[in-house]
Amino acid sequence: MDITTQHLGKVKWFGGSNSKTGRDNDYGFIVTEDKESVFVHKSSLKNCSSLNEDNLVLFTRKVKKKGLAADNVIRLISLKDESTYSSEVDYDEIDKGKPASITPLLSYLKQTSFSSTLEKHPELEDVLINLLDSKHGDDFIKRLLKSNPPQKLTVASLIKRCRNWNTLFNNSSLGSLSFNECLETLGLELVAPEYITKNIKNLSEHLSNQTEEQRLSILKEINEKLSFSCVLYLIFSGTAPHPKSWEKEEKEYINSWGKEKQEYSEKPSLSELLKTFIESTVTREKRIEVEGFVRDIYKEKFKSFEDYCKHSVIHPIITTCFIKKKIFHKDMSFVADVRSNETLWHNPEMWFLSEIIPLIYAENSEESVEKVILHKLWEALLSKHIDIDHPSIFKLFPQCQTLKNNYSHMPLSCEAFHWKADDERHLFLCRSKLCHDPQVMPDLQKTYFDFSIFDWLAHYGINYATENAPSKRDFPIKLAGYINRIRELSSKLNCRSCGNLMIPDMKYARVEIKILDPNTQQWVIKPVNAAYRLTVFSCNSESCNEFDLKYYINHCLHYKCYELIDSRDIKEKCSEGRYICSCGACCSTHANQIDQGAAAIANPSVKHREIYKDSPSFRNFQRWGK
Structure with missing residues (x-):
């Protein structure tokens, strides 16, 4: 028998109380790779004072009168051994025992097929990684590659899992390989x-x-x-x-x-x-x-x-940066830049800013700006000039965690408003839910490249009526709410007869606004027609039997109800001529008569998902991703 051959084994048991002698045993047994049981005595341990069940060990064998016995036993320390805390573990002994394991390990790996051994004994791989990650790793990797030169691929795969991957790779012979040699020998995946x-x-x-x-x-x-x-x-x-x-x-x-x-x-x-x-x-x-x-x-x-x-790669990004720089410095020539760039002109963020910023800069009233911009927005959507679900729209109208959690099926922008509770706490509510991260509060300290619409409006002097307390009546909150309603309503705006998108029966208000003439670059007063009602829709296809039939489509007025009021389905009206929702809500006159039990919603998210599951915004969410 070759007494220098290294054998790998696992401790079956060691020590424990001996009922015959009344003392702890100073011996045990190791199970070899061939399932043989080998006796091991404490005196044969070389880098530890004791063994535990399932410890991985290397040893040489000798024949004694009663059979095989282990000699020169080296305990191998795995990642699991070192990371498991126990009051019985002697970590100083473990650290001192590592260098003693290097030579036996190298000898064992040299006498076997390195790669097949690791496949057969995955726990040995953990031992090697633990040793490589220690202060002895440099010495071990150099000796390992020297004793196993054909095993570069296996060694590179091993050290990739180490924390000090770069150091081991560079300090070993792997780091001296030329780039082409690395490609041929290792492939880029294993290169540090x-x-x-x-x-x-x-x-x-x-x-x-x-x-x-x-x-x-x-x-x-x-x-x-x-x-x-x-x-x-x-x-x-x-x-x-x-x-x-x-x-x-x-x-x-x-x-x-x-x-x-x-x-x-x-x-x-x-x-x-x-x-x-x-x-x-x-x-x-x-x-x-x-x-x-x-x-x-x-x-x-x-x-x-x-x-x-x-x-x-740079041009699309830096063009937007220069435009936002102009907007920040209130240089209205940015509008011409946007309109002359086909991609930016159809980008919802750039389009929206190019439409609303000049109106605000010209000091038009908020009421006039609201009417004009909502009208322009609807026209852009009808003509498919912009996509309401394009990711860039959420740069302007960001989501809050409240709506992400409650409406995970459809991306909705934060429309939080301030609420003073009965106990005097100052809260934010977003669709009747507590909003812990309201996105509607301007932050002018961040870079203007990341400004939301709330930041841009504040930068141009459009602030909330009450400082730090946005309400539903404030222009920015109205805008966010309007964007959300469009996403939700779009699923219901197709004619049920021909399938075409119905158009709104717009009620117009004559509004005089100051705008920048694109030709002369001068400010001029211009009367415009701005739609202020977008709740009545009709089919515009003359060949359709539903042509020009007008239908009322809007959300329920009750703040806890998300039902859609569609006159094609709901016929009953109250004495004020308003359609009555299934929750009982109809108008402000009868608001106090609503059955609160009927209006309460057990799971508004589930109901919202069911009502708006056919919305393009629901489907686009899968396309654009979260």
Whole structure:
């Protein structure tokens, strides 16, 4: 028998009280890979003073009178062993025992097939990772690769799971491989982040030789190990498109210095970092620090800042930034910029700002602005000029957590208002629910690139009637509520006969407003027709048998009811001529006569989902995503 051969085993039992001697046992048994039981005595333990059941051990064997016995027993410390707290665990002994396990481990791995051994014994992989993550990791990885040179792939796969991945990769022979050798031997998936950063130029050249589909596949594979500086380099060099087409929604991020691999649950995405970086090149504030190679590729690819602005990835973002900069500085020439850009002109955020800001800047009354902007909004929706569910609309009209939780089936914008409770508490309510994160309060301290409509209106002097206490009567809250009603009503505005979208029977008010003449760039007074009633609808198709038949479609007036009043279904009216909802609500005159029991809703979210399940906004939510 070869007494130098290393054997892997698991402790069956060790120690325990002996009823015959009245003392604790100083021996036990190990079960080998071949299911043999091997006697083990305390005197044969080399890096520990005792063993526990299921401990993984390496040992040599010797034959004694009563059978096989273990000798030179080395306890292997797994991640689980070290992370499990127990008052009986001697952590100093564990730490001192690690270096003693290196030579036996190397000997065992050399006499077996490394990769097949790890497949057969996954618990051994945890032992190796724990050792690699310790202060002895550098020494172990160098000796491991030296004794098992053909096993680079298995070793690279192993150290990828280690906290000090970069250090182990760079300090081992893996870090000295050329970029092409890494590609051939390991593939990009097993290459450490810091190695990629050092070889970013080689990566860019490699990507340039791939098809567009292959590039995206590679970028998706390595996106979690790319530093932001690497992303900028690839974008500037033209070998990577916008990150939104290849970054993962949830990922492991590498910190800016590439020292360690860390997981962040709330770390900005690459797309968000890119947006922030581009914004900083406009404001020259809060610049993101980048590696020197980014400045080098910038100088190589761009002759001027204008060239940088024309880059295919940069241009769409920076154009919006310059427009918002103009809006912030009250430069009304931004309107012409928006209208001359087809993409921005159909972007709901840009379209809305280009319509409402000039009206406010010209000091038109809030009542006039309200009538005009709601009319323009409806016309834009009817003509399909803008999409009410486009993600950009939520930059202007953000969601609050209250509506996200209660109406997860349909995205609705926050329309919270201030409420003083009977116990004198100052609260915010959003659709009769407590709102703990109202999005309607202006915050002019944040960057204007992230302004909501509430911030923009405050910046232009449109404030709430009572400071810090928005009410349903305030213009900004009306706007948010109107946006939500459009989303909900849109499912019911199709003719039931021909299926076409019905048009509103608008009641117009003659309004004089001051506007900026796009030709002369002068302010002029102009009379306009502004619709102020959008509750009566009719089919506009002359061939339809429902042509020009008018129907009342609106929400119930009761603040706790979400029922839709549709005169095609509800016929009963009160003495005031208003349709009566199933909850009993009809008009302000009869408000006190409502049966509160009937009006109460056990689960408003479920009812809302059922009423508006056919809404395009319900379906678009799946398309645009949360």
